[in-house]
Amino acid sequence: MGRFRTRMYEEYRQEFNNDEHFEIAYKKVKRIKGFYSHLKVYIIVNAIMIISNLNRDFIGSRFEVNGLLDWHTYSTALYWGIALVIHAFTVFGPDLFFNSDWEQKKIRKYMEKESQNTNKWE
Numbered sequence: 579m580g581r582f583r584t585r586m587y588e589e590y591r592q593e594f595n596n597d598e599h600f601e602i603a604y605k606k607v608k609r610i611k612g613f614y615s616h617l618k619v620y621i622i623v624n625a626i627m628i629i630s631n632l633n634r635d636f637i638g639s640r641f642e643v644n645g646l647l648d649w650h651t652y653s654t655a656l657y658w659g660i661a662l663v664i665h666a667f668t669v670f671g672p673d674l675f676f677n678s679d680w681e682q683k684k685i686r687k688y689m690e691k692e693s694q695n696t697n698k699w700e
Contacts, residue, residue, distance in 0.1 A: 624655040
């Protein structure tokens with residue numbers, strides 16, 4: 579992390595030192611940043627690996643078709659892609675289905691439903 583960014587985070591941290599919402603937001607931003615760094619490295623490394631595998635089969639002025647269809651050309655990208663999807667789910671997934679308000683909304687819904695059922699026969 580650059581000096582400017584570190585200083586900026588430290589200023590915000592001291593301004594909201596006792597605010598736990600800041601701590602939660604700070605950790606969330608760090609996790610999202612980590613995912614985007616992982617995605618950037620994935621794209622760069624796999625592009626280099628695929629291009630180098632295709633150039634290995636370069637004959638004269640044309641590519642050998644077998645290089646495009648070989649499993650080893652894309653296997654690393656596939657397995658690493660699965661790990662990247664899992665990483666994305668750990669960063670973005672839990673809030674996608676069950677955000678913080680979901681539990682409270684469900685409890686309120688069932689309480690209202692229960693109160694309607696008890697007043698039904700009166």
